[in-house]
Amino acid sequence: MPVNPPAAETVDDRTNRPLEEGRKLVFLLHAYTSSPAKLEPLRKEISRLWPDAEIVVPDLPLSTFSVADPNIIAATLARRIDEQFTSGHYTSIVLVGHSVGALLARKIYVIACGERERAPFEPGVRRALAANHGLFEGFAWHKSIERLVLLAAMNRGWRVSHHISLTRAPLWAVGTLIGQAIDLLTGRRPLILQVRRGAQFITNLRVQWIVLRNAQRQEGIPGPLTIQLLGSRDDMVAPDDNVDLVSGSHFVYLDVPNSTHANVIDVGDRDHGEGRLEVIRAALTESTDVLARLAVLPSDDHLVSPELDVTHVAFVIHGIRDAGYWTHKIARRVRRFGEARNERWATETSSYGYFPMAPFLSPIGRRAKVEWMMDQYAESLAKYPNATFHYIGHSNGTYLLAKALQLYPGCRFGRVVFAGSVVRRRYDWTSAVTSGQVESVLNFVATADWVVAFFPRLFEFFPVQDLGSAGHLGFITRSGTLPQAIVENRRVRGRHDAGIREPLWDDIARYVLDRRVPPGAAAHPSWFVRLLGGFPPVVWLFIVAVLCVIWWLISQATPDGFVEGFACALYIVAIVGVLRSV
Numbered sequence: 001m002p003v004n005p006p007a008a009e010t011v012d013d014r015t016n017r018p019l020e021e022g023r024k025l026v027f028l029l030h031a032y033t034s035s036p037a038k039l040e041p042l043r044k045e046i047s048r049l050w051p052d053a054e055i056v057v058p059d060l061p062l063s064t065f066s067v068a069d070p071n072i073i074a075a076t077l078a079r080r081i082d083e084q085f086t087s088g089h090y091t092s093i094v095l096v097g098h099s100v101g102a103l104l105a106r107k108i109y110v111i112a113c114g115e116r117e118r119a120p121f122e123p124g125v126r127r128a129l130a131a132n133h134g135l136f137e138g139f140a141w142h143k144s145i146e147r148l149v150l151l152a153a154m155n156r157g158w159r160v161s162h163h164i165s166l167t168r169a170p171l172w173a174v175g176t177l178i179g180q181a182i183d184l185l186t187g188r189r190p191l192i193l194q195v196r197r198g199a200q201f202i203t204n205l206r207v208q209w210i211v212l213r214n215a216q217r218q219e220g221i222p223g224p225l226t227i228q229l230l231g232s233r234d235d236m237v238a239p240d241d242n243v244d245l246v247s248g249s250h251f252v253y254l255d256v257p258n259s260t261h262a263n264v265i266d267v268g269d270r271d272h273g274e275g276r277l278e279v280i281r282a283a284l285t286e287s288t289d290v291l292a293r294l295a296v297l298p299s300d301d302h303l304v305s306p307e308l309d310v311t312h313v314a315f316v317i318h319g320i321r322d323a324g325y326w327t328h329k330i331a332r333r334v335r336r337f338g339e340a341r342n343e344r345w346a347t348e349t350s351s352y353g354y355f356p357m358a359p360f361l362s363p364i365g366r367r368a369k370v371e372w373m374m375d376q377y378a379e380s381l382a383k384y385p386n387a388t389f390h391y392i393g394h395s396n397g398t399y400l401l402a403k404a405l406q407l408y409p410g411c412r413f414g415r416v417v418f419a420g421s422v423v424r425r426r427y428d429w430t431s432a433v434t435s436g437q438v439e440s441v442l443n444f445v446a447t448a449d450w451v452v453a454f455f456p457r458l459f460e461f462f463p464v465q466d467l468g469s470a471g472h473l474g475f476i477t478r479s480g481t482l483p484q485a486i487v488e489n490r491r492v493r494g495r496h497d498a499g500i501r502e503p504l505w506d507d508i509a510r511y512v513l514d515r516r517v518p519p520g521a522a523a524h525p526s527w528f529v530r531l532l533g534g535f536p537p538v539v540w541l542f543i544v545a546v547l548c549v550i551w552w553l554i555s556q557a558t559p560d561g562f563v564e565g566f567a568c569a570l571y572i573v574a575i576v577g578v579l580r581s582v
Contacts, residue, residue: 023052023053023054023089023090024050024054024091024092024093024146025053025056025081025084025085025090025092026046026050026054026055026093026094026095026096027056027058027077027093027094027095027096027108028042028043028056028057028096028097028101029057029058029060029077029095029096029097029098029102029104029105030057030062030098030101031062031098031099031100031101031262032062032099032100032191032192033062033063033064034062034098034099034101035059036058036059038265039057039098039265040057041265041267041268041273042096042265042280043055043057045267045277045280045281046096046284049281049285054084054088054090056080056084058077058080060073060101060104061073061191062100062101062191064192065190066190066191066192067182067188067189069191069194069201070103070107070191070194070195071107071121071122071124071128071201071204072124072127072128074104074111074125075111075124075128075129077108078108078111078112078129078139079128081108081141082139082141085141085144086141091144092144092145092146093141093144093145093146094145094146094147094149094284095108095109095145095147095148095149096148096151097148097149097150097151097153098152098264098265099153099154100191100195101151102150102151102153102154102155102228103153103155103195103205105148105150106148106150106153106205106209106226107201107205109142109145109224110205110208110209111125111129111136112138112141112142113138113212114135114136114137114138114139114142115131115135115136115137116135116208116211116212117135117436118410118412119204119208119211119212119409119410120135120409120410121136121208122200122204122409145224146224146225147225147226147227147283148225148226149227149229149283149284150226150227150251151228151229151256151265151280152229152230152231152259152261152262152264153228154195155206155228156206156375157195157196157197157198157202158195158196158197159196159197160173160176175192176193176196179192179193180193180364184363184364197371198368198370198372198374198375199371200407203371203374203375203377203378203408203410204408204410206378207377207378207381207408207410207411208410210381210382210385211381211410213250214385225252225288225291226250227252227253227254227283227291228252228253229254229255229256229264229279229280229283230253230254230255230256230296231256231260231263231264232255232256232257232258232259233258233259233260252288252292252295253296254279254282254283254291254294254295254296255279255296256276256279256280257272257275257276257279258271258272258275259272259276264276267280282294305383306382306383306384307346308385308386309344310345310384310387311343311345311386311387311388312338312344312345312346312389312390312414313346313347313348313380313384313388313389313390314334314345314346314347314348314389314392314512315347315348315373315376315377315380315389315390315392315393315413316328316331316334316348316349316392316393317373317391317393317394317397318394318395318396318397319355319393319394319395319397319398319420319422320355320357320395320396321354321355321356321357322354322355322394322395326500327349327351327392328349329502329505330392330500330505330508330509331347331349333505333508333509334347334513336509337509337510337513341513343513346380346383346384346387348376348380352369352372352373355369355396357455360396361455361465363466366396366399366400367403369396369400370399370400370404373401373404374404377404377408377411389412389413390413390415390512391415391417392416392417392419392508392512393416393418393419393421394418394419394420394497394499394500395420395422395451395471395496396422398418398419398420398421398422398423398470398471399421399422399423399467402423402427403466405432405437411437412436412437413437413438413439414438414439415439415440415442415512416438416439416440416441416442417441417442417508417511418441418442418444418470418499419446419471419497419498419499419504420444420446420449420451420452420471420499420500421443421452421471422456422467422468422469422470422471423467423468423470423475424459424466424467424468424470425468425469425470425473425474425475425476426468426475426476426477426478427468427470427475429441429477429483429485429486430477430483433486438485439485440485440487441485441486441487442488442489442517443471443474443475443486443487443488443489444471444488444489444492444498444499444504445470445471445472445474445488445489445490445491445492446471446492446495446496446499447491447492447493447494447498447524447525447526447529448494448495448498448528448529449471449472449498450495450496450526450533451495451496452470452472452496453469453472453529453530453532453533453536454532454533454536454540455467455536456468456469457469457473457533457536458537458539458540461535461536462537469533471499472529473533474488475488487517489518491524492504504518
């Protein structure tokens with residue numbers, strides 16, 4: 001929202017000319033694998049539109065193999081704007097971004113407005129801003145941001161989907177695998193994976209944007225006009241990912257005719273450049289009323305309408321080898337108990353699908369489910385802005401929350417229930433509690449959870465993965481004392497699903513509602529599971545030995561080389577099939 005214009009006698013220190021009223025500072029941000037040169041035709045048109053504007057087109061580290069952190073890029077740009085705005089004579093700021101550049105424009109605005117307790121900034125942002133203590137209060141010039149113009153913004157991130165052409169989809173799939181391999185081997189995540197749907201940068205930005213806009217709405221602050229331009233035939237990003245009906249519910253959406261994701265900025269095109277330029281001019285100059293008449297609803301779905309009377313939301317998330325039907329039943333108990341207390345509760349029981357053991361043992365597979373869960377979190381945050389969130393998770397569902405708390409600073413839950421947990425025993429609950437990300441945790445420890453004892457438990461002996469046996473042995477700390485907010489029910493009789501069986505549904509619901517801890521059972525741990533769980537490599541060695549014996553028997557029973565090879569191939573296929581369905 002522009003501040004008052006400077007007095008007429010004010011002069012530009014750089015040109016010694018009187019500064020005209022309404023001088024703008026425009027930052028034009030290019031796309032992934034693009035460059036400032038690609039934006040030169042658009043820069044010239046903006047210069048004709050506003051002759052006295054200062055137009056900055058920075059060269060951003062967005063090359064194909066970039067591993068730059070988009071959070072640090074945005075924070076660095078915010079500091080650059082701060083230096084330029086305070087040293088010059090500007091009355092307003094306009095941020096224009098294309099594709100990934102549009103995401104950076106939104107992040108710059110979030111940073112400029114300052115940090116919110118419910119949606120803190122990432123460590124990289126805080127380091128770049130030298131925000132060492134307390135919440136970063138923002139930059140004064142955020143009130144001078146007049147509007148954001150987003151061209152083909154991938155607001156929910158990108159993904160390989162049926163909207164992508166058949167020639168591009170395989171290349172993107174292979175590129176994704178290469179990027180994930182680079183991440184695993186080097187610990188440096190390629191930038192393109194950081195803007196994928198559900199990724200840290202994308203979801204943190206959505207959460208921060210939602211929290212910021214909700215706060216501005218309550219304070220009566222309108223914020224800048226945000227206009228998103230959509231290519232009429234975007235061949236790279238699916239419509240649901242281009243348009244964020246959750247955090248972008250207040251955007252003005254405009255269609256750009258005869259345009260793809262890449263050429264929506266090509267205003268110099270002989271055939272269609274003028275049509276694109278006409279829409280961009282409108283986005284830059286027209287009033288809210290005019291833009292409202294030009295706006296389109298870019299999806300068959302409706303914009304999210306906040307339900308302000310919902311005070312609590314319970315996530316109920318299933319685990320591996322589970323279709324999650326029980327989640328709805330526990331959710332109904334929670335809502336019913338809430339209604340009895342005259343409270344409005346909502347529940348989130350979406351399923352990420354059947355997740356067998358083999359993909360679960362892959363860090364890439366688990367990371368994808370974490371990103372899925374945080375995408376649901378952002379949706380719920382927009383829909384229930386006044387609610388406190390709570391969490392009930394089983395097996396991989398426990399991992400999703402534990403990992404999300406580490407990766408997403410804005411992830412906030414009140415009361416948490418874990419059953420069949422595959423989280424490491426030494427998980428840092430102290431940081432999660434003291435930072436306000438979690439209020440309390442109830443962890444059910446089963447008497448005979450051989451799934452956790454034999455498989456995730458192995459990775460506490462060989463820490464190549466962040467899995468563990470909290471559902472089998474419970475949580476521990478170096479000091480030996482758990483935070484008071486972490487409570488364990490250690491003698492739940494049964495196997496991996498013991499903590500989510502029907503007799504415990506009421507106990508789970510009551511804990512989520514009012515932190516009422518259920519009494520411990522009188523069952524004793526299984527000596528067999530305890531024995532083998534004490535050193536799970538024995539179990540794995542036994543499995544490998546059995547597979548080797550079967551292989552040897554096949555080779556002895558099929559002396560013919562071709563038959564032996566064919567039989568061995570079938571054997572491998574069978575093993576893979578078992579692993580994918582277990």
